[in-house]
Amino acid sequence: MPELFSHTGVFIDLGSQKARVERVGRDISLACLGGRGMGMHFLGMSPRIDALDPESPLVFATGPLTGTRIPSSGRMEISAFSPLTDTVCSCSVGGGLALQMKKAGIDIIHVKGRACRQCMIMIRDGEVTFEDAPPEEDLPLSAFFERLKPLGASAAAVGSAAFKGCRYASILVDSSFASGRGGLGLVMASKNLKALAVRGSGSSRRQALDREAEETARRDIIRLFDASPFIMGRSGISAYGTSALVDLMASYRMMPTANFRRTFFEGYRAFSGPVIREQYRPRPSACPGCPIACKQKSGIEIPEYETLSHFGALNENDDLAAIIESNRLCNEAGIDTISAASTIACLAEIRQERYTGQSLVDRVRSILGDHREAELLRMGSARMARELGEPEKAMSVKGLELPAYDPRGAYGMALAYGTSTRGGCHLRAYPIAHEILRKPVATDRFSFAGKARIIKIAEDLGVVIDSIGACKFAFLAASLEEYARGLSAVTGLPYGTQDLMRIGDDIYAMERHINSQRGFTRKNDMLPERFYKEPGSSVPGIDIPPIDRGEYEEALDRYYRVRGCNPDGTLSDERRKGLGTCFVR
């Protein structure tokens, strides 16, 4: 077994403040790859545990490509059960933590238990120490990360929102990189863990077993990046970050507006990429080893497309400064911007309000308040709308607020929101790639034909990407073909794309199976009623009708057959028996 493909884990019990370093069995390493696969392996050991139970695991896992020369592969995955959705949840996150873990000789950090008071875990190479967290309750995360700087470490931390019980609290890595969705920050806070910092003294560069093949794979991937208008084009994400999507989504009439009551916002240009460039002159910023550099900074953090669109169109706000301030408030407190924006938009609809720029910022700030409304807001839109007696106003699937692609404008996206194992998420299958961005080829965005299998395959691919530590944007230019070659060069194992896709299929099926054991069935794979009843904002040449419920259900039936599920969405006995060895208990 090549050394590069044997995972070393640090297992930490916060209750007893003890840690042990242990190699993970080679079969598990091979079956899980790393990252998300490894996270699911540990979640699968206690499939019914409550997300906030002290024994519930919180897993940080790198991928086998971390620290290699394969481009855009320095990401890692944070996994736990979600206190927002109660599903499995894992988030891909950039920043330097994955690389520091590799330098420290660590692939996995597994945390369970609950400390008796707020603490920080410091890992220097293999040595684990526990330190008290700063006493200030409302310390902004940027200030907290400043304090960590002298350590020379990379860190993941939660903010004040998590300790106030916000169910969509995020975990921030190195101040700028969010593990946003699903409220994993609340899981971390429930363990009384403020931060996890890692410093390694090993080499920052992992040597591939076949360096020539690694270089060939690297070159092939870079050539494809250069050929991609989405990545390296003059309006690509390398030039504008994901704000490049604002104009496009508006022109496709699928920008969720006014809590999804419309799909076009007249004021969208106020937060489009060219306007941001003109007003803020941002510079590109990147995760370590990534030539794409899709983040944008200009003294302040420029929000991602989802955040721009949701603090903008979803809340009918065309005040860019208010969007940027709302984003800053969320980052300082450790709050998922998509869920925050969607939750306040939901409240605005229930209360029949419309925000100005300032009142939007005030409402975001109020999430951290001590009053009843703040408690409601911190629940997330689904719980809040239920509490207020209008559950249909929550635009979420399985409790996870939908991001900024209206499903009435892309039917593959609609199906993928439904089948996503962590709730309404665009990234699990990212059908925007073919339905809008035409990669690898264009598909008809207003048709469910063929989408069941396309979504299933894309979900499996997404698992692989998240498990090897790569970035999903890279796959809008390159493909698994090139990354499989890179992985083979790095590990010495002869991976073909299909070997990896089988692993992806296995892990995704396992995620679905764990969710089933937590009570999730077909009814949880349905979209909010609004999408079956209300049309979007049509314009001559682009008709945005409601989604035909019958067609959606037929597509769901086909998806279940392709995925190996029963008609109720649970995994069939036959498929369950076939799950990978790492999950056999």
Add this chain to the structure above:
Amino acid sequence: MLRQINKYLGKLTAHGLISNPGDAQFYGLDDEIYSNRDRIPEVVRALFDDLNINSLLIARPEPLRWAIIGELIRKRPETISPSDSESLTFIHDIPVIRSFDAREIAGALSRRKGCIVEGLGIVTAGSVALEQAFIVFSSICFATFVKYFADMLSALSGAEGSPEPSPEEIAACRGYLSRIAMNPMTPPLPGSLPTGETEIVSAMDAAGKTVVAAGLVDSFFGNISAREGDHIYISQTGSSLDELEGHIDRTAMDGSSTCEITSSSELCAHVRIYELTGNRIIIHGHPRFSVIMSMAGGRLAFGDTRHIGGVPVVAGEVGAGARGLVHTLPEAIKEHQAAIVSGHGTFVASDTSFHDAFVRLASIEEMCFHLCIKAVNP
């Protein structure tokens, strides 16, 4: 699904890639397998079981292309490495396997998007749409055709590392060239500049169909644009030039809207050409002999220029990277309203009409075809 299958079978035939639709087996899988064949062979079922794909194409190219592939695989290579830059970028290399065995094919398709099966044909797959299998099939046909003649010219010129071809090999090459016809009949294009969105889009659509019908571009490569005032109409990335309706972006010359993110990967080069010249129309095709002749004479260094019959040849990769053709092509195209990017394809421009641009593209290809014949018959 069946409608899509028939569409691509029609395109394979119309593009001259296969002799007739019966030479191809096309399979598409959603929750069941659809095909142009009544019976689904076991090997196909096994492949769908084994691979995470939703389309599979098994077809024998038309006789000339298949004979040329036969020449390439005669020495039993495990893979064929294309020599043109587009194929290198998108398909890298082509595995060659010896039998129609599910396990062997699955192995090859696990490494690459398509493979050649000796004695059978080309097998390609896709995981999103049937179009992918069609595109890869077409790309393999293009890559093998170009490689065969480029290698032959290289060998005949005595290039280092190229074994001298035998008299039989040279005779075979001459025979293949004698079977190729230039200038297929194509419908005439408007002889004036189109104006207004409707007219421009319609003219681009017609020009795209003509370029494909003339065999000057394969698969989903190539792009077309027209400038009107401060805007450019340009084919979208990954669009087929014979199906441009609904796949043309209108984008601002100054990049003031990012909607162009779905435009052709060569948008920057088109913009730069329009900025440098008074041209109003650009067509980019991948004419086979223009690509072949652009590689004759050895590797062209980035920044260098040579000429074929007065047409400049420059180096440059696809897109806007550091070594992208955006840095070399626009200057080169200024004088002759045409330039060939070595190992890639031809760009032609016009300030008068699509007809003018198309004629230039076709005549450069014809010139290159005759130069190729001359090189093989010194």
